[in-house]
Amino acid sequence: MAGFLTRRLIHSVLTLFVVITISFFMQRLAPGGPFDRERDVPEAVRVAEAKAWRLDEPLFVQYSDYLGGLISFTPDLKRSMTRPDYRVVELMIPRLKVSLSLGFAVLIFSLLVGIPLGAAAALAAHNRAGGYDHLAMGVAVVGISVPSFVLGPLLKWVFALELGWFPESRWTGLSSMVLPVLALSALYIATIARLTRSGMMEVLSEDWIRSARAKGLSEVQVVFKHALRGALVPLVSYLGPAMASLAVGSVVIERVFNIPGLGNEFVDAAFNRDYTMVMGTVLVYSSLLIVMNILSDLGLAWVDPRLRLRR
Amino acid sequence: MRAFIPFVCLLLVVASCGFTGEAGDRKGDCLVMNNLAEPSQIDPALISVVEDQRINLALFEGLTSYDPHTLKPIPGVAERWEISDDGLRIRFFLRECHWSQGDQLVAEDFVYAWRRVLTVPGREEKGKQSYAVVGAYSDAMYCLKGAKDFHQGREDDFGSVGVRALDAKTLEVELASPTPWFLELLCFPTFMPVHRATVERHREYWTRPENFVGNGAFVLAKRRIGDSLTVARNAHYWDADQVGLDGIVYYSTDQIDTALDQYLAEETDWVRGFNPKKVRAWRKDPQLSRALQAPEYLGTYFYRLNVRVPPLDDLRVRLALNYAVDRAAITEHLTGLGEEPARGIVPPCAAAFVPWQDIGDEGISFDPERARALLADAGFAAGKNFPSLTLAYNTDVKNKAIAEAVQQMWREHLGIRVELHNREKRVHMALERAGDYQVSRGSWVGDYTDPTTFLEFLMSDATNNRTGWVDAEYDRLVADSRRLGPAKQAQRLELLQKAERRLIRGGAPIIPLFYFRTPYLLRPERFEGIHPNSRDLHPPKYIRKKRRS
Numbered sequence: 001m002a003g004f005l006t007r008r009l010i011h012s013v014l015t016l017f018v019v020i021t022i023s024f025f026m027q028r029l030a031p032g033g034p035f036d037r038e039r040d041v042p043e044a045v046r047v048a049e050a051k052a053w054r055l056d057e058p059l060f061v062q063y064s065d066y067l068g069g070l071i072s073f074t075p076d077l078k079r080s081m082t083r084p085d086y087r088v089v090e091l092m093i094p095r096l097k098v099s100l101s102l103g104f105a106v107l108i109f110s111l112l113v114g115i116p117l118g119a120a121a122a123l124a125a126h127n128r129a130g131g132y133d134h135l136a137m138g139v140a141v142v143g144i145s146v147p148s149f150v151l152g153p154l155l156k157w158v159f160a161l162e163l164g165w166f167p168e169s170r171w172t173g174l175s176s177m178v179l180p181v182l183a184l185s186a187l188y189i190a191t192i193a194r195l196t197r198s199g200m201m202e203v204l205s206e207d208w209i210r211s212a213r214a215k216g217l218s219e220v221q222v223v224f225k226h227a228l229r230g231a232l233v234p235l236v237s238y239l240g241p242a243m244a245s246l247a248v249g250s251v252v253i254e255r256v257f258n259i260p261g262l263g264n265e266f267v268d269a270a271f272n273r274d275y276t277m278v279m280g281t282v283l284v285y286s287s288l289l290i291v292m293n294i295l296s297d298l299g300l301a302w303v304d305p306r307l308r309l310r311r
Numbered sequence: 312m313r314a315f316i317p318f319v320c321l322l323l324v325v326a327s328c329g330f331t332g333e334a335g336d337r338k339g340d341c342l343v344m345n346n347l348a349e350p351s352q353i354d355p356a357l358i359s360v361v362e363d364q365r366i367n368l369a370l371f372e373g374l375t376s377y378d379p380h381t382l383k384p385i386p387g388v389a390e391r392w393e394i395s396d397d398g399l400r401i402r403f404f405l406r407e408c409h410w411s412q413g414d415q416l417v418a419e420d421f422v423y424a425w426r427r428v429l430t431v432p433g434r435e436e437k438g439k440q441s442y443a444v445v446g447a448y449s450d451a452m453y454c455l456k457g458a459k460d461f462h463q464g465r466e467d468d469f470g471s472v473g474v475r476a477l478d479a480k481t482l483e484v485e486l487a488s489p490t491p492w493f494l495e496l497l498c499f500p501t502f503m504p505v506h507r508a509t510v511e512r513h514r515e516y517w518t519r520p521e522n523f524v525g526n527g528a529f530v531l532a533k534r535r536i537g538d539s540l541t542v543a544r545n546a547h548y549w550d551a552d553q554v555g556l557d558g559i560v561y562y563s564t565d566q567i568d569t570a571l572d573q574y575l576a577e578e579t580d581w582v583r584g585f586n587p588k589k590v591r592a593w594r595k596d597p598q599l600s601r602a603l604q605a606p607e608y609l610g611t612y613f614y615r616l617n618v619r620v621p622p623l624d625d626l627r628v629r630l631a632l633n634y635a636v637d638r639a640a641i642t643e644h645l646t647g648l649g650e651e652p653a654r655g656i657v658p659p660c661a662a663a664f665v666p667w668q669d670i671g672d673e674g675i676s677f678d679p680e681r682a683r684a685l686l687a688d689a690g691f692a693a694g695k696n697f698p699s700l701t702l703a704y705n706t707d708v709k710n711k712a713i714a715e716a717v718q719q720m721w722r723e724h725l726g727i728r729v730e731l732h733n734r735e736k737r738v739h740m741a742l743e744r745a746g747d748y749q750v751s752r753g754s755w756v757g758d759y760t761d762p763t764t765f766l767e768f769l770m771s772d773a774t775n776n777r778t779g780w781v782d783a784e785y786d787r788l789v790a791d792s793r794r795l796g797p798a799k800q801a802q803r804l805e806l807l808q809k810a811e812r813r814l815i816r817g818g819a820p821i822i823p824l825f826y827f828r829t830p831y832l833l834r835p836e837r838f839e840g841i842h843p844n845s846r847d848l849h850p851p852k853y854i855r856k857k858r859r860s
Contacts (some may be wrong), residue, residue, distance in 0.1 A: 032737030035447070037359060038754065040744060040774045042450050048431035049445040059455050085518045086536075094536050161576060168576045169569055170538060170562075215435040227810075258535025258564045258573070268349070273737050 003271045008297075010291045018287045020070070020279070024063055027270075027278055033082040034273040035037035040170035047077070053081060066279065073310060077283070078276040082269075092262060096284060098171055099254070103246035105181045107239075110188035115235075118196025119190070119228060125197070136193065143190030152183035152256040169258040180257045195238055199231030206230070228302055240296015244289045339557035339806040340856040342838060344581035345570045348639035349563035350540050353518035353531065355503035356428045359447035361756075361847070364500055366561060369529040369851045371503040374482070375494050376654040379853040381844045383664060384494040385473045388416060388504070388526065390483070392853070398489040398797040399456075402484040410506050410551035411523075411530045417477035420504040421698075425474050428452055428501055429462045435855065448501045449745065451758060454493060456485040474501065481705025487693065489796045491803075492759040499529035499758070528554045528852040534539065535546030540562060543849075555840060574832055575835050583831035586708065590830060591647050600800070603837055605648040606843035607660045608827035610756035613767065614702070614717075617749050618820050619779035621853050622698060626648045627689040633675045636717055642825050645712045655811045656755070657765040657809070660826075660845040664760045665800065668808060674815050675823065679724040686725055694726025703732040704752035705739040714752070753777075754827070762807045763792065769821070770816060 035041075035049050050056040054065070069076035078090040121136035156179055160168030167176045203209060204227055212226050251263030263283060269277035343519065346364045355371055358364055368377075376387035389403040408416050429452060429657040430436075432443040453459040456473030473485030485540030486493060496502065506524040515524040523531040528550070529542035543558045547553065564570040567585050574582040593599040621629045651659065654674025661667050670799040683693070691697040711733065718729045729750075734742065743751050755775075757764040768775040770786050790809035795803040815823070829847040840853040 030738070032735065032739075032741040034737075036737045036740035036744070037447060038740065039359070039447075039756075040461045040464075040740075040777070041447050042774055045431075045445060045447070045449055049447075052445050063791065083349075083358070085353065085515055091536055092684070098537075156572065159402065161572060164576070168572045168578070169564070170573075170578075255566050258562075258566060258569045264537060271737070280520065287407075 005294075008294050015290060015308055016166070016283070016286055019282060022069070022278075023062075023282045024066065024279060025059070027273070027275060028059055029190070030162065030273075031061035032273055036273070036276060039279075049138075063242055068120070077280045080277045082272050082274045082277070088276050091265065091277065092284060094278055095260055095262040095265050098259060099250065099263060100183070100247060102180060102250055102253075102261060103243070105177055106184045106188060106246055106250075107243060109181055110185045110192055114189040114192025115196050115228075118193035119200055119223065119231070121193065122197045122200030122204065122231070123223065125201060133197075137197070139192045141222045143186040144194075146186060148183045148187065148250075149252045149256065150171050152180070152253050155179045155183050156256065171259045171261075174234060176257075180253050184246070184253050188246070191238065191242070192235060195235045196228075196231055199234050200227055203230040204228045205271045227238065236302075237296065241297065243296070244292035316611055319611065321430075322492060325372065329664075340555065341558045341560060342556055342581065342856075343560045343562065343579045343856060345579050345583065346540075346561040347570065347584050348565050349537060349565070350534075350561070350835050353523075355426070355500040356444050356446045356449075358500040364529075364848070366540060366542070367500040368527070368848060369505065369559060370523075370525040370531060371500070371525040373497045373499070373502050373504070374405075375497040375765075376852075377848060377850050378839060379850050381663065381845070382495075382498075382846055382848060384498055384842050385499070394572065394797075395723045396798075398491070399486045401484045401486070401493070402477075403484065405480045405482065406549060408526065409524050409535070409547045411547050411626060412506075413507075413543045413547055414506065414524075416504065417479040417481075418482040418508065419479070419480055421502075422474055422476050423453070424503060424505040425452065425506045426472075427505065428470055429458055429469075431462070432462075432473055434464065434467075446498070450603060451496060451499060451501050454486055454488070454490040454496065456487045458487070460647075476681040489791050491797060491800070492761045492763070495664070495759045522687075524603045529559065537563065550852070554852055555686045556851065557853055569858075571832075578839055581831060581841075583829065586829065590649070599832065600834045603830065604833060604843050605828045605830040606812050606847070607651075607658065607845055608756070608829040608847060609658055609660055609845045610754060611656055611658055611826040612713075612752075612754050612824045612827060613656065614822040615743065615753050615778045615823065616820055616822065617746060617751070617779060619746060619747060620799050622689065622691070623749060625689045626693070626817075626819060628684045630688065630816075631682040631685040632721065632727060633822050634678045634685065634721055636822060636824065637677045638824055639677065640720075641713055641716055645716060645796050646709065646825060646828075648828040648830050650825040650828050653825050655815050656769070656821065656823050657762045657807075657811055658826035658845075661757065661760060661762050661765065663845055665762070665804060667762055667804060668814065670808070673812055675819075682724055685803065686727075692726075694728075697725075699728045699730055700748040700749050701730045702752075703734055703739060703742070703748050706733055708741055710752055719738075733856055744776070748780060750822075753821075756827075757846075762804070762811070763789070765812050765813070766807055776820075778820035780818055782813065782818050785810055785818060788813060 037048070040250045041049070047132060054062060065232045069078060078089055079087050084092065115138055124130070124132040156168050159165050159179060166178050170176055209227055212222050250261065251267060253259070254261040262284065265277065266281040266285070269281060326623055336831060337628055346362050346365060348360070350363055352358045352363050353366065353370070355367055358367055358670040358797070372387045373391040377385035378385045387404055387659050388408055390406040391404050393402045405416070405418055411414055426447050427443065430443045431445055433442045457466060457471040458473070461469060461472050461632070475483045477483055506528060509522060509524040510517050520531045522533050524533070525545070528545055528548045530545045532543035534543040540561045540563070541558060544554055544556070548554065552565060557624060562573065562579060564573060570582050571581045590603065593603060616623045616629050618624055618629070621654050641649040642652050653709055654676065657667065657672035659669045686692070686694065686769070702714050704714050714731050718731060721727050742748055755765060755768060766789050769771060770776065770781065770789055788806050792803045792806040792810070833841060837857055838854055839850045839857050840855050
């Protein structure tokens, strides 16, 4: 186990290094810079501005300078170029909190709804009650096919603007979470339900389920203690990437509901050519992806003892 | 399954943190407005966009301040002033007023602030803890005597720059040349005083709410990254009794549709920058159309023509392209706010403070016959052999629609093919500066209410010209106008008028399309003291809540 973790950590650091390097040079190669404005400044000001931000130095010097700032006891992500009174870290932390809480809320909600939905559908199918199964899976197909950028504005229009039940934007309290969480959850609920259903279907016809029944266990015990646990294996392997994409991938919903999350910042930074901010967000996003993937591997080993033995 | 329970609890805890706003933003008499972009700069020396300027209007006050109706400069920190006969020397007499933490504001604070704007990093005063910045608008100060030389490093002695504190309450300013709009310029963020001790103690972080010291009607109270900025009443403001609001909340929602939803859901009182197509639907809604204002704006929408590349190096071709654009069709069908089709570069509302004569019939108009004749004269009868042109614009729904319309007009009236290039804003600016374009969308917004701001930027050596157009006659006309003092106003305007004619008819490095209007929605039943004007600037000091009787 320790060996596995060490290997993964070394890989992660290497991956991060490659990501940083590529993004650093790619954004510099892109035309336009943080100080290109409609009303241009005199040449003298332009030169002084570049100098103040050390943009006049050779690219490689800037790169090693940035890297040097990162690899130290007090890692330095520099100041934001478009909001120079804040450091990149200070601008990211409140936004990261928002993005993560949105992501986690979606995850919890999707699990709480998706697993029972899928399990019930599997049981219904198993017991030859196809009507409910078709209904549940039909709903799931809709959830998968309607993208969040359609669902988001739709929910907003109905529940915020027409009915006025929830705030239509911003991040001000539990009620402001409802619509964005619903909009983002649809896809995950549907996928989780389908994965649970197929996992369950497979497990329900296994021999050990039959022996569990033969032992005289109640149906509840059979389903929750034995069948569901087996059905969760494909789900856990899906959750890792899903958590990663949830933590980083809600840009559209953040825009629709004007949620001050990191996704919004990422997009703005890229358009504004706020070099330091882009690097900061890329760093956070890639670290998140890596951590989530490691966590999902660990989770898999926890759920399925066979994987533990193989390592 | 029991193992899941602590996990779920943990997630719930994490999920419930990180709220960035409060539902109860409105405390007391508070105005909630949408300011589109997230504030970029609070430091007045660094401000270069109107969103930041709006916040600056609440936080700082210059020697002069804007009249809420006309935006004419009225006394601010300066109680009164004396101008010499040649208009070059102005003596300001400061009133008794204080910084937001209680210190007295003195003339030396202005000298310090202006010196800071004119000092680039690396050239700070020796042995001082001063913190130098590079302000995008520092060149606005070049109207001061010696400022340009000092800023660009040709002169090291700040004593050569025309600003001096004669005593704590008297500031003397010397100008490089007559600048009739100087008093108006003093309302601009670049010229605001800053509190020296605060700036030097906190350096780049002095503009955070916990460090902030200002001299405006409001102080910076709260900042929620990505969400909003809040200002609260400044008890130390000299005219605090006149301030009507307890605070203002500026939302940063740059998604214009979301911003509009916030207004419709009554979360905000004031919103701007929405899709003009929606406006036309609203005109039918009585309540919304009462809330909708779209005053003329001191700005012009135009295309730059790169005169360095053939066939655009031929004046006849440039004129032909100009005459073949039906501007009225664009303003009627695409922009839809009642914009006026442009005839020249100076918008008619530049006449607010000076008797400026609009270019009228002497400007450019829609005349396809003439356009075809000019093009034939240049050797491209009916567009034959005319190389394919590219028209570049920065990504925007409106820009796209207008570019497509112009593309269609040129094909129909001149028989030429145009390819449209849609580019990200920063890319657009960088390529335009590099001269890497043929036809490029641009806009110009006046820095002050005088035609000069619209004519100077197209002079041969101006950074913002970017068309490659060099014209000695034009340069001479504009430069001559800058030498005329206040006594020769009529003569000055006449020179500028000649310059605009020269630009439009004799040079045509640009295709002016229309003069801007700025639409906003404001709840008329709730607030008073906000008056439509040509700069879309509304000094918050005068805004107050209406009392229901």
